[in-house]
Amino acid sequence: MATRHLYVVRHGAADPFGELTEAGQRQSELLGERLAGLPVDAVWHSPLVRATRSAQIIGRYLPGVAVREAAELIDHVPHVPDEIPPAWAGFFDGYDAAEAAAGARVAEALIGRFARPADAETHEVLVTHAYSVAWLVRHALDAPPARWLGLNCGNTALTAIEHRDGAAPALVLYNDMGHLPPELRWTGFGPAVRP
Numbered sequence: 118m119a120t121r122h123l124y125v126v127r128h129g130a131a132d133p134f135g136e137l138t139e140a141g142q143r144q145s146e147l148l149g150e151r152l153a154g155l156p157v158d159a160v161w162h163s164p165l166v167r168a169t170r171s172a173q174i175i176g177r178y179l180p181g182v183a184v185r186e187a188a189e190l191i192d193h194v195p196h197v198p199d200e201i202p203p204a205w206a207g208f209f210d211g212y213d214a215a216e217a218a219a220g221a222r223v224a225e226a227l228i229g230r231f232a233r234p235a236d237a238e239t240h241e242v243l244v245t246h247a248y249s250v251a252w253l254v255r256h257a258l259d260a261p262p263a264r265w266l267g268l269n270c271g272n273t274a275l276t277a278i279e280h281r282d283g284a285a286p287a288l289v290l291y292n293d294m295g296h297l298p299p300e301l302r303w304t305g306f307g308p309a310v311r312p
Contacts, residue, residue: 121235121280124152124242125250129174130272131167137174144273144301145171149178151275151296155240157182161231162244163190171273172244179242187230192246195224198263205266224252232256234282250276257286271303 126148129141137145148171157179162172164186176184194209197217201209231243232253243253251268257278258264270276270292277289294302 118281119235119238122240123231123278125253125276125278126244127247127250127270127272127274128168128171128244135166137167137170140301141272142174144297145174147296148273149175152242153178157240157242160184160242160244161187161190163192163246164188165192168244175242189223189227189230190243190245190249191223193223193248194220195248195252195265196221196262227252228256232280234280253278254288254291257288
């Protein structure tokens with residue numbers, strides 16, 4: 118039975134203008150080194166600069182592997198709940214119905230393109246953004262749409278999801294930062310106690 122192996126990662130740390138920082142570049146290099154041991158067929162990335170640059174760096178460690186853009190991996194809010202949890206009220210402040218519908222369409226396209234079995238065994242790296250990672254994990258777990266909220270992931274953290282015919286998706290790994298030294302973990306999160 119053919120399995121589609123997805124290695125889903127958030128881009129490296131970036132500055133407010135979307136350019137990778139020095140830490141983000143190093144995170145991407147370390148992730149590339151980790152992925153070099155896998156039989157990767159393709160690296161797909163969001164059109165945004167921080168994801169594009171991360172994918173290019175990762176691609177240097179995967180000779181002969183195509184690095185391509187996928188519009189479905191763009192940074193977006195995949196779902197706006199009908200009843201917004203109080204802790205998230207400020208986050209969703211100002212979202213209108215048209216924006217929510219546009220985000221839902223992108224989320225549906227993301228699932229339709231990547232969260233399904235393939236015709237042959239494939240190993241694909243998806244370099245995307247925190248919300249897209251959360252949406253793909255939520256989908257793999259068959260969790261309610263609002264459950265994407267709070268599924269945070271670190272920069273270049275590795276999540277692995279397998280899709281095969283006749284079986285539910287398998288979440289193999291989530292938010293693994295084992296390839297990063299402690300000083301490069303958790304970049305992008307606000308101040309908090311971190312394990």
